[in-house]
Amino acid sequence: MTTGLPTQISPTVIPGSKAGRLIVLTGPSGVGKGTLMQLLLQRHPQLYLSISVTTRSPRPGEIHGKHYYFVSREEFRQMVDRGELLEWAEFAGNCYGTPRQPVAEKIGEGKTAILEIELEGARQIRASFPEVLRIFILPPSMEELEQRLRSRGQDSEEAIARRLRRAQAEINAAGEFDYKVINDNREAALQEIEAILFSS
């Protein structure tokens, strides 16, 4: 597993107490991260959810520039080489990375920026930005996780298998995070996330 070189968020971007907050949300594929983030942003449009760059192909309904920036491996490599990514990692055969500039701008404006990223990226962010608040989303069970991945109906059997193989390692790392939220009931999980964001 190759991972990106962590790059500092420019210190000029985070001026003292006016700075915004950086939140990382991690959890195994299929646990419900995207679902919960969509609901959270509907309720709290002032939050900024980072749009990642990926070499993965778009799923049906996914829009370039909205869900992801879909790029070739060569374009992705060039972004890494130019230091344009705050973090990046390979996951299930594709590359994923966080564009640094938009996050730096939002935090510089005093806003809360949320990165929905996998475990290796979360570790890189923690190394370069110790103030980050990190939330891990857990499934009620591995059986439920597999059920959700299958019911989503957007991944090949091979992709599902790769994601499930990685899921246990990610779940084993949940203790590294500041908060753990079990996504059993969507509304309950959302209220836990809201409590973490708005009362911590």
Ligand SMILES: Nc1nc2c(ncn2[C@@H]2O[C@H](COP(=O)(O)OP(=O)(O)O)[C@@H](O)[C@H]2O)c(=O)[nH]1
């Ligand atoms: N490190 C890193 N991981 C990302 C980024 N964007 C998405 N991911 C993670 O990559 C994994 C795969 O994402 P995706 O292909 O959308 O599949 P899904 O999680 O099954 O919906 C998930 O764990 C995402 O959280 C990113 O910019 N950086």
Ligand SMILES: Nc1ncnc2c1ncn2[C@@H]1O[C@H](COP(=O)(O)OP(=O)(O)O)[C@@H](O)[C@H]1O
């Ligand atoms: N609390 C929940 N209970 C049952 N199904 C859920 C729940 N949260 C999400 N799902 C479903 O699980 C599937 C995976 O959710 P998704 O948000 O795509 O996960 P992730 O972004 O973590 O990969 C989707 O079909 C979604 O509707």
